[in-house]
Amino acid sequence: MSRLGNLYQSVIGKKAIVAVTGSIMIGFLLLHGWGNLKVFSGATAAGVPEVDVYADFLRTMGVPILPYGSALWIIRIVVLVSLILHVICVVQLARHNRKARPVHYKHARNFEEATLPARAMIYTGSIVVLFLGFHLAQFTVGGVGSAPFVQGDVYGNLYGAFQHPVYVALYVGVMAVIGIHLYHGAWSLFQTLGWDNPDRNKSLRMLSVALGVGIFLAFSAIPISFFSGEMNKPSLQHADTSSRSNK
Amino acid sequence: MELDAKIPEAPIEDMWNTHKEHMRLVGPRNRPHYKVIVVGTGLAGASAASSMAAMGYHVESFCFQDSPRRAHSIAAQGGINASKDYRNDGDSTYRLFYDTQKGGDYRSREANVWRLAELSTDIIDQAVAQGVPFAREYGGMLANRSFGGVLVERTFYCRGETGQQLLLGACSALANQIHAGGVIMHTRKEMLDVVIIEGRARGIVTRDLVTGALESHAADAVVLASGGYSNVYYLSTNAKGCNVTATWRAHKRGAGFANPCYNQIHPTCIPVSGEYQSKLTLMSESLRNDGRIWVPRQASDKRSPSDIPDAERYYYLEERYPRFGNLVPRDVASRNAKEVCDDGLGVGPSGLGVYLDFKDAIQDKGDDVIGSRYENLFEMYEKITGESPWNTPMRIFPAPHYTMGGLWVDYNLMSNLPGLFAVGEANFSDHGANRLGASSMMQCLADGYFIIPLTIGDYLSRYEYGDVDTSHPAFADAEREAKGRLDRMLSIQGSETVESLHRELGRVMWDHCGIARNAEGLKEAITKIPEIRDRFWNNLRITGSGAQLNQTLEHAGRLADFLEFSELMCRDALARNESAGCHFREEHQTKEGEAKRDDQNFSHVSVWEHQGTDNEPLMHKEPLSFEALPLAQRNYKT
Amino acid sequence: MNFTLRIWRQTDANTDGDLETYKVQDIEPTCSFLEMMDILNERLTERNVEPVAFDSDCREGICGMCSMVINGKPHGPKDGTTTCQLYMRHFEDGDEITIEPWRSAAFPVTRDLIVDRSAFDRIMQAGGYVTVHSGPKPEPNAIPIEPSIAEEALDAACCIGCGACVAACPNGAAMLYTSAKVSHLGLLPQGQPERFERVQKMVHQMEAEGFGSCRNYAECEAACPKEISIKFIGRMNRDFLKSTLILPNNPRGKMDSQ
Structure with missing residues (x-):
């Protein structure tokens, strides 16, 4: 543990923590995005949307070795801890950096290499954190947003929410922000962990562009599709959702 | 003044070893009690300070820059010689000794030169062990290139920044010792005087350049590694801050100044572009390996160089010196450049320049080879002039670069004042009347890494340690004198600036004591210099006070010493009524216009003793003997 | 060429500083940036104004002593050069040039453009x-x-x-x-x-x-x-x-x- 403590004590170590937790969250996003795309997979023979099946899988994963739902909680905790560490380290580093450069130049600064996404990391990151609260309230806990929330009925919940242009705009907008955050963040983590070098740099840069754009496209396809009417209304014969079948 | 060179009694090839074996030593437990001051952190100073501290001596190191790494050794470009014979071309200690002695036109002390050649290989070993990234061949072996004045390839290099890499090596050793507590480092402190007590050097007085505070530092010995005095010309390849103050102050306290007139004018520098110019930039001499030097055959030919056909180009070095061609020693190359320009063949807007052309080399060897050798030098030239040597020949002209003269030292590198040592460019020892390329760093590091750490022990062991501290009245006196000088300069409040007076001195020196000298000109300079000095002391303007960071005051102090020193330089040049190496007296030349020595009357080191500001200095002679290498007329033609 | 210079002046580490404006006239384009500063300082001295303190030594881009932030960029607008390797031909006649010291908590200002x-x-x-x-x-x-x-x-x-x-x-x-x-x-x-x-x-x-x-x-x-x-x-x-x-x-x- 003292090694991790030493790591945390040092500025480079904190950066590494930011990089590692960032990559955990990227991994989560990829998983999340892959699952979400199942909304386009239609429904099973029983008429259950594939995405709901997937949602159920997340809870039954690991059973019977793990109790029902615990694997999902493990993932949630890992991601949450990553997020908290990511934010704490970033905030501490930002304060450290402000102290390191107390006086600013009088002449306006012309950045040469630092891209706008790189300089906006703290802002894009903050937007994502705020959004995350809302997102969880809307689709995990429920109670926020206009549509009635039904646990397990992922498809229905999505459909309900994305009939409203405000939510569609919000989600598409925030996905763009996440894409921008990842454009710098994904490349940056390789540099921070020392895996970047001139031979690989171009590929890593392309990878981070692909990741940023890919995440944006994958996630914003869903609200847009629901809103544009591309997607079917939720089926009425959904097995587990009694409230829906009453309608 | 007693001048005993203390040359060991032994055949020349055994001299250094015999001397080492018979030297007195200080035991490891006693070394921390002895305190040694080292002034300057260039190659000689940094290597001396770190080596002595590593042995256990208590060292205090001083530099006027903000970091030891900025000393001007950092700017040495081309390389460092060592007789490793990696190229299997017959190199040996003798051959390096021979080349250095011959290059110096037989005006150096044989014993010292031999030792230098002998230690040259150890320097490379030492530097590599420190992590100096010398150029390597494909197989991983150290690479070599050739350099002016020799017929073997023995120069080790790191691109065009060998000096920086060697100094970083020496400074890393210094940093190690600072961290370990062996060296106390004082940056931004300039030495203003040396303190002599009962005939021994016992400390220095410094000025803190940030606060202006004068401070005394006592020690058991003082080592000056303060570099050369080329800035007496105002324009030189030296850094702006390089100065003669440390050695001149030592001279005024009784140390002999040897051969001040020997100063090298480097042949490959970028020509002057205007009155405002503050320094001249050297282009590495290695350029002469592949570049061909020429001027138009026809005077004031204003055509662009590419329009001048080969037949109308005068490759004067190749024609005049078929064996060495463009690789003749520096003094010969410089003088020839001056001659062709005097004949009106010079190129560029000022007419003071010659072409250094890479067209043929690029054609023969290809872009890659030339690029790998000179790319950074080409870039540097283009940055300064806005012209690319890939497309058009460089223009070059000689500029003051290195001073072979310096404090007189014996075989132990100690001056005639016991306890006052001088190493590197600050002493006079190894280069005679002309220094060969890639040998200054060799000398600095030989002095610092291998010689002074031993010889200082031989001196220190003869005395009790720490028997003087700064409470001795001599320190207070020296501080008072230094303060008096500063106050006097500040109080003048005249109308002339330090820069303008320095430029004026530089012009006088360049005109009368430059590449070629004659009695008449030197006498004129000796009357002109006191006149400038008078104006300095009566009409100088310095703003601000002495109790602050005041760069004008720093410069003024250095100029005050140059104004006294320059006169000695001219007197020495006048007294040396012969031509030797870089000291070219127009009265003494062969029919072909080569330097003509007068071995009968001038086979000696001229050592000057200060006799007070108002009296003419007194010259002493250290006779030179030539046993290992008999005297011969220097000949680079056949 | 003529320039308007806005230069950071600060007496020592413990005093506040500010930008001062100076005009320099008749500068040759072949003049280096630091030579332009030398000319300014000589003219300031003639006017009995304390010259601008700045670090420089080798003036050939290797000692690393020169340190000016010129128009917001360390060592000025040209890539791969130190301040001492910058020439006035790299500027336009009539330019306003802002010159500031390195800024960092670890590099306190010693005087004017000099930092520790x-x-x-x-x-x-x-x-x-x-x-x-x-x-x-x-x-x-x-x-x-x-x-x-x-x-x-x-x-x-x-x-x-x-x-x-x-x-x-x-x-x-x-x-x-x-x-x-x-x-x-x-x-x-x-x-x-x-x-x-x-x-x-x-x-x-x-x-x-x-x-x-x-x-x-x-x-x-x-x-x-x-x-x-x-x-x-x-x-x-x-x-x-x-x-x-x-x-x-x-x-x-x-x-x-x-």
């Missing part, structure tokens, strides 16, 4: 060396070094310690400097025995001096007069993380009993 960069020296003192005494050494060709390795080490070692990387970094970080120094020795066989101890000591000293952290902006690389690559930062990070997380914490511990 001794923090860099302390980073070097913490571990920027191969521990080796002067004296006889093994034959250097006994350890062949691949030329590409020697060249890469030299790419790092060509750092002139000017501090432009710190001045350019919005966080005042010294990562490029420290990583260049760490990598120079870390790449060479001679630097291997102390490689990981060195990176620990130098990074800790760097942090203790109050330099900021790296945000991978690469502004340092853009400002570096020697164009040193940020790849060395990645390299240093790797060595640092490896030695923090994997390698023995106290490699010298085993030597205590000897």
